[in-house]
Amino acid sequence: MIYLDNAATTALSKKALEKLITVSQEVFGNPSSIHSFGRKANLILRQARQEIAQVLQVPTDTIIFTSGGSEADNLAIKGYALANQKRGKHLITTAIEHHAVLHTMQYLEERFGFDVTYLQPIDQQITAEQVKDALREDTILVSVMYANNETGNLLPVQEIGQLLKDHPAVFHVDAVQVAGKVPLYPEDMNIDFLAASAHKFHGPKGVGFLYSKQASFDSLIHGGKQERHHRAGTENLPAIAAMATALVEQFKFKTPHLEHVIGLRKQFFEQMAGIDYYLNQDENALAHIINIGFPNQLNEQLLMQLDLAGIAVSSGSACTAGVIQNSHVLEAFYGKRSPRLKESIRISFSETNTSEEVTKLTTILKEIIGGTATWHLKQQ
Known part of the structure; x- marks a missing residue:
């Protein structure tokens, strides 16, 4: 996991x-x-x-x-x-x-x-x-x-x-x-x-x-x-x-921890090259959080498929857990009718995460988005 x-x-x-x-x-x-x-x-x-x-x-x-x-x-x-x-x-x-x-x-x-x-x-x-x-x-x-x-x-x-x-x-x-x-x-x-x-x-x-x-x-x-x-x-x-x-x-240990997280973040984006996505954050955002959306990919399905693959991410605040609700933050950014509300997920790192975990995440994300994840998920 x-x-x-x-x-x-x-x-x-x-x-x-x-x-x-x-x-x-x-x-x-x-x-x-x-x-x-x-x-x-x-x-x-x-x-x-x-x-x-x-x-x-x-x-x-x-x-x-x-x-x-x-x-x-x-x-x-x-x-x-x-x-x-x-x-x-x-x-x-x-x-x-x-x-x-x-x-x-x-x-x-x-x-x-x-x-x-x-x-x-x-x-x-x-x-x-x-x-x-x-x-x-x-x-x-x-x-x-x-x-x-x-x-x-x-x-x-x-x-x-x-x-x-x-x-x-x-x-x-x-x-x-x-x-x-x-x-x-x-x-x-x-x-x-x-x-x-x-x-x-x-x-x-x-x-x-x-x-x-x-x-x-x-x-x-x-x-x-x-x-x-x-x-x-x-x-x-x-x-x-x-x-x-x-x-x-x-x-x-805040400095080495931050450097490690920055490295994981950089690796994630390098490995997602060629995939159609957008970010719901500015370039000066806290390195630990990636709020990312994939056009025409429902976040509810992404979360479910990632969970089946043994990867835990979220759609936003844990304080609305149990039901996937539209993010009030993204509503403030884009309005209540924006498709981004249904397409965005939050990935958040700590210094305990590893490069190997990021590689598995990006591999499975690309399989899900590319429509080739069925066999892989059944093998988990």
């Missing part, structure tokens, strides 16, 4: 798994307890927070542990908007955000009367100029993802951060697709909130973190005083420790 859906989730690294098991077995105390078991657990918790803060080059107390990227996005957007709505009720985001952001914005519109501006991509791009033009005196928050999870396109986070230095609105960045892959220093980019999820960088599922420079925002979960009073509940210590281990490991 060949796994090429790393933008959806990644395999747990060996070191992260070892940390997960060790902490589960040996450090089972509640980090909030004052006895020796609790103190030992609290030490592991503080070490994990410090390790993540060091990777981001931020103060340790700015890291809040969550159940993943979706909760981190919700906590930042809902929490800040509801706590600061007397200052203004205008929010800015883009039409190509992850649903963890889009559905949160829609909730604030429908339930609390917020006014949300959804920036539409122009030639597949969101620009800082669009954000500048959308800003108002009552704008209190701007939310823009670092890299799109379906196309890999990078958004102008650095430019937007600089722009917002002269405006009171806070800046939230969904960095789920880039954490562990690119240098990520929120203070240098004037980012107020940054969300990440462990399972995107070879950590466990069900855990993530929110970097928060801001202190004035409401909690979503009430109860205890954990996580600077912003996220009640006993921390998932084994998963948090494993997440920190995974992030440190990814950061340490």
